Amino acid sequence: MQFPDQFYVQINRRRGLRRRFAYNYGEIMKSVCLKRPGDIALVDISVPQRGKDEVLVRVRSAGICGSDIGAYKGINPLVSYPRIIGHEIAGEIVEVPDDETELMPGDHVVLEPYVYCGECYPCSIGHTNCCENLTVRGVHIDGGMAEYVAHPRHLVHRAPTTIPWELLPLAEPLVIAMHAISQTKAQAGEVVAITGAGQIGLLAAQYALTLGAIPIVIDPVEERLALARRVGVMHTVNPTSCDSLAAIRDISHARMAEVVIEASGDARAIRNSIDYVSYAGRIAFVGWPKSEIPLPTALFTKKELSLFGSRNSVGQFPESLRLIAEGKVDVSVLLTKTVSIDEAPATVVDIAEHPDRYLKVTCLI
Numbered sequence: 001m002q003f004p005d006q007f008y009v010q011i012n013r014r015r016g017l018r019r020r021f022a023y024n025y026g027e028i029m030k031s032v033c034l035k036r037p038g039d040i041a042l043v044d045i046s047v048p049q050r051g052k053d054e055v056l057v058r059v060r061s062a063g064i065c066g067s068d069i070g071a072y073k074g075i076n077p078l079v080s081y082p083r084i085i086g087h088e089i090a091g092e093i094v095e096v097p098d099d100e101t102e103l104m105p106g107d108h109v110v111l112e113p114y115v116y117c118g119e120c121y122p123c124s125i126g127h128t129n130c131c132e133n134l135t136v137r138g139v140h141i142d143g144g145m146a147e148y149v150a151h152p153r154h155l156v157h158r159a160p161t162t163i164p165w166e167l168l169p170l171a172e173p174l175v176i177a178m179h180a181i182s183q184t185k186a187q188a189g190e191v192v193a194i195t196g197a198g199q200i201g202l203l204a205a206q207y208a209l210t211l212g213a214i215p216i217v218i219d220p221v222e223e224r225l226a227l228a229r230r231v232g233v234m235h236t237v238n239p240t241s242c243d244s245l246a247a248i249r250d251i252s253h254a255r256m257a258e259v260v261i262e263a264s265g266d267a268r269a270i271r272n273s274i275d276y277v278s279y280a281g282r283i284a285f286v287g288w289p290k291s292e293i294p295l296p297t298a299l300f301t302k303k304e305l306s307l308f309g310s311r312n313s314v315g316q317f318p319e320s321l322r323l324i325a326e327g328k329v330d331v332s333v334l335l336t337k338t339v340s341i342d343e344a345p346a347t348v349v350d351i352a353e354h355p356d357r358y359l360k361v362t363c364l365i
C-alpha cells in the first residue's frame with residue numbers, strides 16, 4: 001500500500017523527533033536469507049513492524065561471523081531455516097516507542113543480539129547470556145543482515161559516532177572475548193595463555209592487555225601470530241614448531257599461566273589448556289568443540305582448577321564500545337574486507353570454501 005507524502009509529514013509532526021525517516025509500513029527491503037543449508041540468496045521481504053517495546057533500526061553494517069558460515073554449511077544445530085543471517089548488527093535508529101527517553105532517532109547503535117526470557121533460573125541470577133530460552137538474532141530468530149531490523153529497546157546500545165560503520169559490528173565479538181576473560185577474573189600481572197588466534201582470541205589478547213595482564217597467544221598459523229604481535233602481544237607461540245609447554249614455562253618463569261582462554265575449539269588445544277594452566281589456575285572455554293573430548297579430570301583435582309564455560313556476554317557492550325572508541329582495542333586489524341549487501345551471499349559461499357582467507361568481513365548496507 002502506498003501512502004502519499006503528506007502522510008509522513010503528519011506523522012513526523014505528531015511524533016516530533018520520534019521518527020527520523022519516512023518509510024512505508026509494508027515497504028520491501030533487501031535481506032540476506034539462508035533458505036536451507038547451502039542455499040543463500042538476497043531476498044525481498046517486508047520492513048519489520050516495530051513491536052511495543054522495540055526500536056526500529058536502519059541497519060548500516062553487519063559482520064559475517066563463523067556461526068553464519070556454520071549456518072550456511074548446515075552444521076550449526078541451533079539454526080532453523082529459512083533464516084536471515086547476521087547477529088553482529090550496527091545501524092541508525094529510525095523509530096522509538098513514544099515513552100522512550102534514552103534512545104533517539106538518528107542515534108548510532110549496536111544491537112545486543114541475545115534475546116533472553118527473563119524468567120528462567122539463569123535469567124533470575126543475571127546470567128541472561130545463557131538463558132534456557134535464549135533466542136539469538138540470525139540463529140533462532142531472523143538476523144540483521146537486512147536493511148531494517150526491529151529489536152527490544154533494552155538490548156540496543158548507543159555507540160559513539162566516531163566509530164566507523166565497518167568496525168561497529170565488531171563490538172559483538174569483542175564482548176564475547178571480554179566475557180571469557182571476565183569469567184576468570186584475570187588480574188594485572190597475570191599470565192593469560194590464549195589458545196586460538198581467531199577473532200575471539202585476538203580480541204581476548206587485546207582485552208587482557210587493557211587489564212595489565214600478560215597474554216601469550218598460541219596458534220599454528222604464523223600470519224595470525226603476526227597479527228597478535230601487531231596489536232601489542234609480546235609473546236606468541238606456534239605449537240607446531242616449538243614445545244609450547246616449555247615456551248609457556250619459560251615466559252611465566254615456571255609459574256605457568258594463571259589463566260587460560262581456550263578460543264579455538266580444537267581438541268588438542270583444549271587438552272593442552274589443562275597443562276598450560278598453573279596450579280590453582282582458571283580456564284575459560286569459549287571455543288566450540290566439534291565433538292566430545294576426553295580430558296584428564298584427575299588434573300582438575302590435583303591442580304585445583306576453576307573451569308568456566310563462556311557463552312555470549314552479559315552487560316559488556318557499553319565498555320566494549322568505549323574500548324573501541326578510545327583505541328584501547330584495535331578491531332580494525334581483524335577486518336579482512338567490506339562488501340555490499342548485494343555481494344554478501346557470494347561472500348558467505350567463498351568464506352565457507354576458503355575460511356583461511358578471511359578473518360572478519362563486514363557487510364555495509
Ligand SMILES: [Zn+2]
Nearest residue numbers: 065066088173
Ligand atoms: Zn559473531
Ligand SMILES: [Zn+2]
Nearest residue numbers: 117120123131
Ligand atoms: Zn531466561
